[in-house]
Amino acid sequence: MGKFALTLYSLKFNTIIEIGYTEHTSQVIFDFMSIFNVKINNENRTLNLEYKHQYTEEIKKKINSFILNYKVHSPQIQQINKYFKQLKDDEYFFILPPKDFNTKEKLGLETELYELNGYKSYSDAEKIKLKQFDCILNNYEIIGFNLEKNRITPIGTRQKNKRICRFCKKSQPDVSFNNIAHAISEGLGNKKLILNEECDTCNDFFDENIERDFIYYHDLARTAFGIKNKKNNVPKMKGKDFQFFKDMDNNNLTIAIIQNIEKHSQGEPPKNILFKTGNKIQVQNIYKTLSKFALSIIDNKYIKNFDETISWLKNKKEINKLPKIAVLNDYHFFTKVPELTLYLRNNDNKQIPYLVGEFKFTFYMYIFIVPFSSEDNQDFLSENEYKDFLNCFKHVKNINKFRYLDFSNNISKELNFNINFEQRKD
Secondary structure (H helix, E strand, O other), X not given: OEEEEEEEEOOOOEEEEEEEEOHHHOHHHHHHHHHOOOEEEOOOOEEEOOOEEEOXXXXXXXXXXXXXXXXXXXXXXXXXXXXXXXXOXXXXXXXXXXXXXXXXXXXXXXXXXXXXXXXXXXXXXXXXXXXXXXXXXHHEEEEEOOOOOOOOEEEOOOOHHXXXXXXOOOOOOOOOOOOOOEOOOHHHOOOOEEEOOOOHHHHHHHHHHHHHHHHHHOHHHXXXXXXXXXXXXXXXXXXXXXXXXXXXXXXXXXXXXXXXXXXXXXXXXXXXXXXXXXXXXXXXXXXXXXXXXXXXXXXXXXXXXXXXXXXXXXXXXXXXXXXXXXXXXXXXXXXXXXXXXXXXXXXXXXXXXXXEEXXXXXXXXXXXXXXXXXXXXXXXXXXXXXXXXXXXXXXXXXXXXXXXXXXXXXXXXXXXXXXXXXXXXX
16 A cells, blocks of 8 residues: 655644555545645656645635545544644645655744744844854754643653663663653653653663762752752752751742851851752763753664763763853743753764753753764864854854853862852842
8 A cells, every 4th residue: 555645734733644545546645635736747747736725614625525535445534634623714834745844944834834824923133133043053953842741751662672772772681671761850850751761770870970960069949949859849958057948838948057157246147158068079970961861852863873972971981071061040041840952963064063952940051062972073172163163053152141161070079059148128
C-alpha cells in the first residue's frame, strides 16, 4: 500500500495527514487533493499547491463529503476531521508538502499566518529586534520544551527492554531503568520532563557527582522563591551560623542569624552577613550540569556527536579550561519553572558552536556552549573565537548586563553567600 501525505499548518499546531492507497483505490488521493486544489504537473510529475486556505463553510462541506465517501476505506480518514475542527471559522491555514520545517521557515510561516488572520504584524521596532536573530535563524534549529504543561513529557521509548542509555550506551540486563530520571533536576522544580534514556547507574552518578553542586549553588533562589524539591517541599537552608526558610502560608521569608552581635548597638541587625553553608562544590560542575541538561533533551540521533562531552561529564576527561558562560541576573526574565532552549547548528559553519544552550531559572539566565562536540573544530577559548560566537548571538552581545564568567575551576571549595541588608524607607 502506498501513502500520500500533506502538512496541515495552522497557528496552533501543524501535523502531517497521511492517507493510504492501492493501485485500485488511487481515486481517494485525487479526491483528497481536490479539496485543496492540489494539481499534478504531468510534465515533471510534481504537485502544484495552493498553500493558503481558509476554513470556510465551503471547505468544511468538502472535507465532510470526502470523509463520508471514504471512511470505510481507511480508519485514518475518519481522523482527518479532528484536526480541522480545531480551526476557528474562517481561520486561514496552510496546506504544504510533508517535511520538517526548519526554525527560519517556521517563523516565516507563522508570521504570514498571523497577518492573514488579522493579528497585529511586527512593528518597525520589533522588526529591528528580530534582525539581531538573523544569524541564529540562518544557522541554527531552535529546540525547546514547555514545562508549564500539566502532563508528563517523556523523552525516549517507554519500553524498558528497548532503552539504550545515551550516557553509557548500555541496555538491559547490563543496566536497569527502574528509577525516574528527570531531564532537568527535580530539585529545580522540574516534575514533567522525564528522560527514559538514562540508566539508574548514570542517574545516580550525575545526581551525586554533578547536579548536587548545581542545586547547592542555587539554594538561595530555591528557598526564596519556594521551588519545591524531590519531596515536594520548599527547601530550608541551614548553615554553620544561619537558617533561611520560607513560610508558604503567608509567603514570608525568615533569616535566623547565630552570631555575636555585641558590636551592633541597640540590637540593630547587621548590614552584611556571610552565610557559611558548609557545602563544598566544584564550580566546573555548574558547567557540567548545564551541558548534561542539554544532552538530556536533545534528540538521541545527535548524541553520537558528543562522545567527548559525555566522557568529560563522567569525569573520564579532565579539563582545566572551558569557554566562558554568559550569565544574566535579571527579574525581567523571571521564571519559576526552569526553561531550557537549545540552538543546534544545521550547517558546516564551524566558526560558531555546534550546540548552544540557554537555561533560565528564577532570575538566572545562562548562555553556554556545549563543549567537545565532534562537529566543532575549535574550542572557543580564545577572544576571537568567542567573539565569533557572540557576533552570531547578538541578543546576548547587545544586553550589557551579561557577565562572562569562567566556570573552569574543578577544585572543591566551600560555598558561602555574602548577603547585604539595607534599610528601606516606605
